[in-house]
Amino acid sequence: MQDRLRKYDIVRWGNELIRELISIKEEQEKFSIKLLNSELKEKIIEHYKQSKRRLILLDYDGTLVPFSRMPMRAKPDADLLDLLK
Numbered sequence: 001m002q003d004r005l006r007k008y009d010i011v012r013w014g015n016e017l018i019r020e021l022i023s024i025k026e027e028q029e030k031f032s033i034k035l036l037n038s039e040l041k042e043k044i045i046e047h048y049k050q051s052k053r054r055l056i057l058l059d060y061d062g063t064l065v066p067f068s069r070m071p072m073r074a075k076p077d078a079d080l081l082d083l084l085k
Contacts, residue, residue: 036044048054061067061074068074076084 058064061071064080065074065076
C-alpha cells in the first residue's frame with residue numbers, strides 16, 4: 001500500500017483525472033445532436049420532392065409522445081395528429 005501511495009501522488013491522480021475527463025468529453029461529442037440548419041433542411045425537402053418512392057420513419061415513444069410506463073397510454077394528441085396529416 002505504501003509503495004502504491006508513493007507512486008500515485010496527487011499530481012499523478014490529477015493528471016489521470018484530467019485525461020479521463022477529456023476522453024469522456026471526446027466520446028460525448030461523437031454522440032452529440034446535430035441540429036438541422038436551413039440549408040440542409042431545404043436539401044432534404046428537395047430530395048424528398050424529387051423522389052419517386054418515399055418513406056418517413058418516425059420514433060414514437062419518447063419522441064412524438066412522452067414516455068409512458070404503460071405503452072397503451074402513449075397516445076398522440078390532436079395537435080400531433082394534425083401535424084402528421
